[in-house]
Amino acid sequence: MKIQRPRGTADILPEEVARWHFVEDTVRRVAALYNYREIRTPIFESTELFIKSEGESTDIVSKQMYTFQDRGDRSLTLRPEMTPNVIRAYLEHSLNQKEKLTKLYYLGPIFRYEKPQAGRYRQHHQFGVEAIGCAEPALDAELVEMIMYFYGELGLAGLKAVVNSVGCTQCRPGYSALLRNYLKTKLQELCADCQRRTEVNPLRVFDCKQPLCAAAISQAPRVSDNLCDTCSGHFRTFCALLEESGIAYTVKPELVRGLDYYTRTAFEIISEDLGAQNAVGGGGRYDDLIESLGGPSVPAIGFGTGIERILMIMEERGVTFPTAGGGAVSVAVWEEECARAGRGVLRSLRRAGIGAEMDFCHGSLKSQLRRAHKSGSPFVLVLGRDELSRGMVKIKEMSTGSEQEVSLEKVGETLKGNITK
RNA sequence: GUGGGUGUAGCUCAGCUGGUUAGAGCACCUGACUGUGGCUCAGGUUGUCGGGGGUUCGAAUCCCCUCAUCCACCCCA
Numbered sequence: 401m402k403i404q405r406p407r408g409t410a411d412i413l414p415e416e417v418a419r420w421h422f423v424e425d426t427v428r429r430v431a432a433l434y435n436y437r438e439i440r441t442p443i444f445e446s447t448e449l450f451i452k453s454e455g456e457s458t459d460i461v462s463k464q465m466y467t468f469q470d471r472g473d474r475s476l477t478l479r480p481e482m483t484p485n486v487i488r489a490y491l492e493h494s495l496n497q498k499e500k501l502t503k504l505y506y507l508g509p510i511f512r513y514e515k516p517q518a519g520r521y522r523q524h525h526q527f528g529v530e531a532i533g534c535a536e537p538a539l540d541a542e543l544v545e546m547i548m549y550f551y552g553e554l555g556l557a558g559l560k561a562v563v564n565s566v567g568c569t570q571c572r573p574g575y576s577a578l579l580r581n582y583l584k585t586k587l588q589e590l591c592a593d594c595q596r597r598t599e600v601n602p603l604r605v606f607d608c609k610q611p612l613c614a615a616a617i618s619q620a621p622r623v624s625d626n627l628c629d630t631c632s633g634h635f636r637t638f639c640a641l642l643e644e645s646g647i648a649y650t651v652k653p654e655l656v657r658g659l660d661y662y663t664r665t666a667f668e669i670i671s672e673d674l675g676a677q678n679a680v681g682g683g684g685r686y687d688d689l690i691e692s693l694g695g696p697s698v699p700a701i702g703f704g705t706g707i708e709r710i711l712m713i714m715e716e717r718g719v720t721f722p723t724a725g726g727g728a729v730s731v732a733v734w735e736e737e738c739a740r741a742g743r744g745v746l747r748s749l750r751r752a753g754i755g756a757e758m759d760f761c762h763g764s765l766k767s768q769l770r771r772a773h774k775s776g777s778p779f780v781l782v783l784g785r786d787e788l789s790r791g792m793v794k795i796k797e798m799s800t801g802s803e804q805e806v807s808l809e810k811v812g813e814t815l816k817g818n819i820t821k
Numbered sequence: 822g823u824g825g826g827u828g829u830a831g832c833u834c835a836g837c838u839g840g841u842u843a844g845a846g847c848a849c850c851u852g853a854c855u856g857u858g859g860c861u862c863a864g865g866u867u868g869u870c871g872g873g874g875g876u877u878c879g880a881a882u883c884c885c886c887u888c889a890u891c892c893a894c895c896c897c898a
Contacts, residue, residue, distance in 0.1 A: 517892070766856085766858075770858055801857090801858085
C-alpha cells in the first residue's frame with residue numbers, strides 16, 4: 401500500500417454511486433417542487449469571507465479550516481460550509497436588485513479539518529437551501545417542512561425535528577449575560593466542561609449529560625422567557641405553522657448552533673440511527689449576516705443537510721431505492737478474423753443508441769459469456785467464423801437463453817425493439 | 822485537540838501461552854463442455870501478517886514509535 405487517500409476522505413466506488421444518484425436526483429426534484437434554483441460557487445474562497453461570516457471564535461474558524469496561501473500570496477480557504485459562499489455570490493451579482501426573494505439551493509463538497517469519526521469526515525457533501533429576502537416565520541416553517549419532505553422522499557424514518565429561537569441582537573446578549581450570571585452562582589455544582597461552557601457558550605450547559613449539571617440548571621432562566629417581543633412573536637407563529645403543517649417537533653431551549661450568525665429560528669434534525677454524530681440536517685435564520693458582509697439589510701434563512709449521514713441512515717434502515725438496470729450489450733468475438741466485423745457492430749450499435757462493449761483480450765467464448773452474464777448484459781451477440789461467413793450474427797438473449805440469427809446490417813434495428821431502456 | 826479499541830489474501834475473519842512451508846469461507850481465474858453464461862464438480866492465483874525499529878537462536882504473535890481506521894469526548898452534517 402503506497403499512497404492512500406487523505407485522512408477523513410472517501411472514495412465513492414461504482415457500487416455506491418447508485419445511492420448517491422438517488423439522493424442527488426431527489427435533491428433536484430424536491431428543490432424544483434419548492435421552486436429553489438441551483439447555484440454553484442467555488443470550492444475555495446477568500447479566507448476573510450468565512451472569518452467575517454462565522455465569527456473568529458467559532459470552532460470552524462478557529463481550528464477547522466483548510467487555509468492556504470496561493471502563489472499570488474492570497475489567503476484562500478476550502479469552503480467549510482456553504483452559506484457564506486452563497487451570500488457572497490448573491491451580493492457580488494446584486495441578486496437583491498433582480499428579485500425580492502431569492503431562493504437558491506446547492507449540492508457539493510465541504511471541508512473541515514476535524515478528527516474523523518463515525519459520520520464525520522474532513523470532506524463531506526451537503527445539500528442546502530438559502531432563501532434570501534423574507535423575514536416571515538411562514539418561510540421558516542416551510543423550510544422545516546421542506547427538509548422533512550425531502551427526507552420522506554428518500555424513505556428515511558426515525559427523524560426528529562428540534563427547534564428553538566436564539567433571539568436577535570436586541571435580546572440575545574441580555575439573555576446570555578443573565579444565564580451566565582445564574583451559572584456563576586452554581587459553579588461548584590457544574591462539571592469541568594460546564595464551567596468552561598459558562599464562559600464560552602453558556603447555552604450549551606443545558607445540553608450536558610451529567611445529572612449534577614442537569615439539576616443545577618433546572619431553575620435557570622430560559623431563552624423562551626427572555627426573548628424580545630418581536631422574537632417571541634416570531635417563534636410562536638413559527639411553532640403554530642409547524643403544527644399546521646403536521647410536523648412533529650420538540651422545542652429544545654438549549655439548541656444553539658455552532659455559528660455566530662444565527663438569529664431567531666434555529667433547528668436541527670436528529671436521527672436515532674446515527675451514533676454520537678446524530679444531526680442529519682440543521683439550519684436557521686441569519687437576518688444580520690448579509691449586512692455584516694457589507695450588503696444591504698436583508699433577512700434570510702437556510703438549512704443544510706449531510707449526504708453521507710443520509711446514506712448512513714439509508715444503510716441502517718435498509719432503505720431500498722430504484723437502480724438503473726441492464727448493462728451494455730456484449731459482442732463476443734474470439735477468432736481474430738472476426739474482430740474487425742465485431743468492431744463494426746459495436747459502432748453501429750452505439751450509433752443506434754445501444755450501449756455495447758467487446759472483450760479485446762481474446763478470451764474464450766465461454767469466458768466472454770461469463771463476463772457478459774456477470775456485468776448484466778441483456779444480450780450477447782455471438783459473432784464467429786460461421787456467422788461471419790454468412791454475413792449474419794447470432795443474438796443471444798441472456799435471460800431466456802434463446803438465440804436468433806440476423807444479418808449484420810439489421811442488428812441495431814432488431815435490438816432496438818427488444819431493449820427496454 | 823484528549824482518551825480507548827482495531828489493523829493477517831479483493832472481502833469477512835481464524836491463527837492457543839513466540840517455533841520452522843501463514844490458513845478458511847466468499848470472490849476471482851481455468852477446466853469438465855476443443856463455439857455458449859447462471860447450477861454442480863475439480864483445479865488454480867493472490868499476502869513485504871499496516872509501516873519502521875527493538876527483544877530473541879527464532880516474531881503475525883512480546884516491547885517502542887508511526888500511519889490508518891473505528892468508538893467516545895468536543896463540535897457538527
